[in-house]
Amino acid sequence: MAGLELLSDQGYRVDGRRAGELRKIQARMGVFAQADGSAYIEQGNTKALAVVYGPHEIRGSRARALPDRALVNCQYSSATFSTGERKRRPHGDRKSCEMGLQLRQTFEAAILTQLHPRSQIDIYVQVLQADGGTYAACVNAATLAVLDAGIPMRDFVCACSAGFVDGTALADLSHVEEAAGGPQLALALLPASGQIALLEMDARLHEDHLEQVLEAAAQAAQDVHILLDRVVRQHIWPSPDYPLLQSGPWGCFSPNIPRVSWHRQGWYAPHFMLRTPQLQ
Amino acid sequence: MASVALSEAEKVYIMHGVQEDLRVDGRGCEDYRCVEVETDVVSNTSGSARVKLGHTDILVGVKAEMGMPKLEKPNEGYLEFFVDCSANATPEFEGRGGDDLGTEIANTLYRIFNNKSSVDLKTLCISAREHCWVLYVDVLLLECDGNLFDAISIAVKAALFNTRIPRVRVLEDEEGSKDIELSDDPYDCIRLSVENVPCIVTLCKIGYRHVVDATLQEEACSLASLLVSVTSKGVVTCLRKVGKGSLDPESIFEMMEPGSPSGQGQGSAHLFSRPSFPSIHLTFLTD
Numbered sequence: 001m002a003g004l005e006l007l008s009d010q011g012y013r014v015d016g017r018r019a020g021e022l023r024k025i026q027a028r029m030g031v032f033a034q035a036d037g038s039a040y041i042e043q044g045n046t047k048a049l050a051v052v053y054g055p056h057e058i059r060g061s062r063a064r065a066l067p068d069r070a071l072v073n074c075q076y077s078s079a080t081f082s083t084g085e086r087k088r089r090p091h092g093d094r095k096s097c098e099m100g101l102q103l104r105q106t107f108e109a110a111i112l113t114q115l116h117p118r119s120q121i122d123i124y125v126q127v128l129q130a131d132g133g134t135y136a137a138c139v140n141a142a143t144l145a146v147l148d149a150g151i152p153m154r155d156f157v158c159a160c161s162a163g164f165v166d167g168t169a170l171a172d173l174s175h176v177e178e179a180a181g182g183p184q185l186a187l188a189l190l191p192a193s194g195q196i197a198l199l200e201m202d203a204r205l206h207e208d209h210l211e212q213v214l215e216a217a218a219q220a221a222q223d224v225h226i227l228l229d230r231v232v233r234q235h236i237w238p239s240p241d242y243p244l245l246q247s248g249p250w251g252c253f254s255p256n257i258p259r260v261s262w263h264r265q266g267w268y269a270p271h272f273m274l275r276t277p278q279l280q
Numbered sequence: 281m282a283s284v285a286l287s288e289a290e291k292v293y294i295m296h297g298v299q300e301d302l303r304v305d306g307r308g309c310e311d312y313r314c315v316e317v318e319t320d321v322v323s324n325t326s327g328s329a330r331v332k333l334g335h336t337d338i339l340v341g342v343k344a345e346m347g348m349p350k351l352e353k354p355n356e357g358y359l360e361f362f363v364d365c366s367a368n369a370t371p372e373f374e375g376r377g378g379d380d381l382g383t384e385i386a387n388t389l390y391r392i393f394n395n396k397s398s399v400d401l402k403t404l405c406i407s408a409r410e411h412c413w414v415l416y417v418d419v420l421l422l423e424c425d426g427n428l429f430d431a432i433s434i435a436v437k438a439a440l441f442n443t444r445i446p447r448v449r450v451l452e453d454e455e456g457s458k459d460i461e462l463s464d465d466p467y468d469c470i471r472l473s474v475e476n477v478p479c480i481v482t483l484c485k486i487g488y489r490h491v492v493d494a495t496l497q498e499e500a501c502s503l504a505s506l507l508v509s510v511t512s513k514g515v516v517t518c519l520r521k522v523g524k525g526s527l528d529p530e531s532i533f534e535m536m537e538p539g540s541p542s543g544q545g546q547g548s549a550h551l552f553s554r555p556s557f558p559s560i561h562l563t564f565l566t567d
Binding site for chain 1: 323328335337342343364418420424425
């Protein structure tokens with residue numbers, strides 16, 4: 001877009017963030033009672049929901065069963081009202097199929113599939129609002145959902161996107177920055193070991209800049225890991241420092257609920273929503 | 281329809297309970313579960329709503345776009361419904377598995393809105409025969425625990441209530457070409473009146489009695505259901521029998537007797553006495 005400055009001279013991006021700063025992340029586990037595992041995440045305005053069923057018996061043809069490990073099946077679906085322009089088909093189109101395959105590749109690297117031979121693990125991701133970084137939000141939500149389902153994994157899978165503008169690497173791109181047409185890198189990382197589960201880059205980028213962009217994405221993914229770790233711990237052991245999120249409709253969803261912001265750490269502010277008890 | 285496997289003993293247990301007006305979760309035959317309605321949940325839509333009826337979770341987004349009016353109704357806009365049964369609800373809905381149910385629900389929604397009074401379509405007209413607002417109502421089924429039609433109709437009503445359509449002006453210059461101008465104020469918008477938007481009440485026949493707001497287990501025990509779409513004034517816009525069983529003609533009127541108040545209560549008269557519903561009508565009155 002001509003005239004839209006993605007990075008100002010003072011180093012601020014379109015939404016006021018710094019180059020390496022993430023958007024506000026809020027996440028919640030166990031949002032659905034009927035599924036084995038579920039999680040909801042908001043990264044800025046990108047909202048994603050992930051639901052996990054499994055490990056269970058293979059549905060459909062038994063011939064697909066793998067004798068030594070579990071089959072991981074992923075479906076990516078984005079709601080028709082999620083993008084600015086209304087989408088006609090929520091899933092089944094090429095982009096959704098490709099995302100499903102990418103998610104599958106990512107999670108096959110992380111889930112300990114050898115523990116569940118001849119069974120199937122279904123991961124369904126739904127994007128409710130897309131504002132850039134949908135793949136990263138999906139991976140983060142799916143990680144939390146798999147953990148909520150109690151399926152053993154090697155490590156968290158944390159993902160983040162990165163771009164490159166005016167000699168600076170930007171982390172966690174929003175839709176405006178993605179639409180500008182610069183290079184975009186999507187990275188999914190296993191934080192403890194630093195191993196990369198998925199790496200994808202679009203558009204042209206000089207190889208001299210690749211390391212800088214990769215470094216920015218990896219650092220952002222590590223920051224996401226700190227947040228997700230805290231979400232999981234808070235879900236399992238609520239402590240006086242992080243009071244229990246009252247159960248109710250997806251705590252961090254409603255704009256009318258009073259927000260309490262906790263201490264800032266570094267660039268990002270992990271916000272957790274407190275709900276007042278439901279009045280009947 | 282998403283189904284749950286029940287043993288014969290469980291079915292008998294449910295049916296015996298229903299004969300005594302006592303359901304598995306302690307409700308009576310004409311009690312609804314607690315409903316939670318929340319509007320304005322997705323920010324990049326014109327209107328949205330989320331309804332949680334027990335474990336049934338529905339999200340509706342309304343997007344207003346400009347289009348051409350239909351040939352037979354040049355002075356009106358129109359509504360388009362699309363229902364997506366996502367795989368979140370049950371793995372059976374993966375891929376195209378949820379399409380059948382989605383089409384069935386969408387067709388029911390078209391039917392219940394297919395009358396002059398539900399939504400005032402003339403307010404959606406911008407210039408006759410050329411431009412009108414088309415409201416795309418997209419329903420997303422997130423979790424299914426029975427009674428989908430009721431929850432979806434409540435969510436659609438709430439989302440239409442929440443819809444804000446920007447006000448536009450048509451400017452005509454000397455050559456006759458028309459230009460559409462959006463007003464500068466982002467809060468200057470048209471709101472729809474949802475007073476006459478109907479709500480669906482599903483009455484499931486279990487044994488010799490009928491229940492309102494059936495859970496998935498109760499739906500597995502029932503062979504036939506009656507869908508009544510009723511507005512707050514008691515006007516019935518659609519009546520449909522679903523299910524593979526059959527209904528006695530007298531029992532239909534018997535079921536409609538309390539059924540009509542239940543639906544009106546999702547909007548009106550008789551069921552205001554029921555504790556769970558007045559709150560819904562009140563949320564539409566305030567914002």
